[in-house]
Amino acid sequence: MQLQEGKERFIEAWGTLGSSWGVTRTMAQIHALLLVSTTPLSSDDVMEKLQISRGNVNTNMRMLVDWTLAHKKLIPGERKEFFVAEKDMSKVVKSIVIARKKRELEPMLRLLDDLTEVEGKDEEAEGFRHVVKDLKLYSDKADSALDALIKVDSNWFFSTFLKMLK
């Protein structure tokens, strides 16, 4: 496979994957584009390469910066802003875990906390509290696990983790 084709397939596929991941196709595509670009890119560069509007680029680029998957890179003599992607994959993984935990796990923890307070002594109420309690248990465990994953160096984490499972 030629490099150019590889890059195109990567950008295309990363975008598609993005949706199953809860980020928009465009955000994922811009991310992919930056990841495989050897130089910083401006909004105009991205608009042209992905054939999308200025507003769209602006919004999604700021989202990428927000997730810390990209950052601004000022180029001397240029007034435009340029962007580069974070290329240290352990950091990329970390950023994604943080963002997804915030969106997918934390609201659940809050919900379950509220729901432990249902009253009632009959079997039905007990059953309900049991469901909530159990879910809370697993959510808390996932929460701690992900926090740990975020804190430690990813390489250390994974290698230790895998040794453990052998």
Add this chain to the structure above:
Amino acid sequence: MQLQEGKERFIEAWGTLGSSWGVTRTMAQIHALLLVSTTPLSSDDVMEKLQISRGNVNTNMRMLVDWTLAHKKLIPGERKEFFVAEKDMSKVVKSIVIARKKRELEPMLRLLDDLTEVEGKDEEAEGFRHVVKDLKLYSDKADSALDALIKVDSNWFFSTFLKMLK
């Protein structure tokens, strides 16, 4: 909080959470409804309680069965099909992990495998292969980790996991 209010909030919130989890609001709501129901429910029951159409119930119910989050329960003397939710949360977690891994991780592994084959000896090609290789590394690790999580008893997994991180 009263039991009835608790159940309603749970169903409502589980639905909302569902979307951030990549399942439709309705599928998640039906799941929640079954989880807090003490008896098996028929399509008609679900239609009435959630105020949704028969087709919608049918589609999403079959999805829940597909994910192994619910199963049919035949009631003697009834021609209708009834459904109950899996209430063992370690199994619920497992099912969800399996489904999400299939949707979110496996297509990525396939993509990255393909992309390792780009040709070229210049720096740009090397850079591209490096990005792909690194992503592959983390994806493979996540893959193994999730496989392990799926195989082992969840309680064992989490407790060992947490001890390790202390």
Add this chain to the structure above:
DNA sequence: ACCCACTTTCAGTCTTTAGTGAAAGCTATG
């Protein structure tokens, strides 16, 4: 102080995805 080169915003439009409901498909029962 004004202009120019850019960035940001947002109302409106387009696209994508979910939900409806009626018709077609099954199947147990008399």
Add this chain to the structure above:
DNA sequence: CATAGCTTTCACTAAAGACTGAAAGTGGGT
């Protein structure tokens, strides 16, 4: 083997979410 009772399908509609582009905002340079 006809029918009633239920399940499944699917063309259409509704709702949600993403994208556009033009207008407003910003700030460095002269």
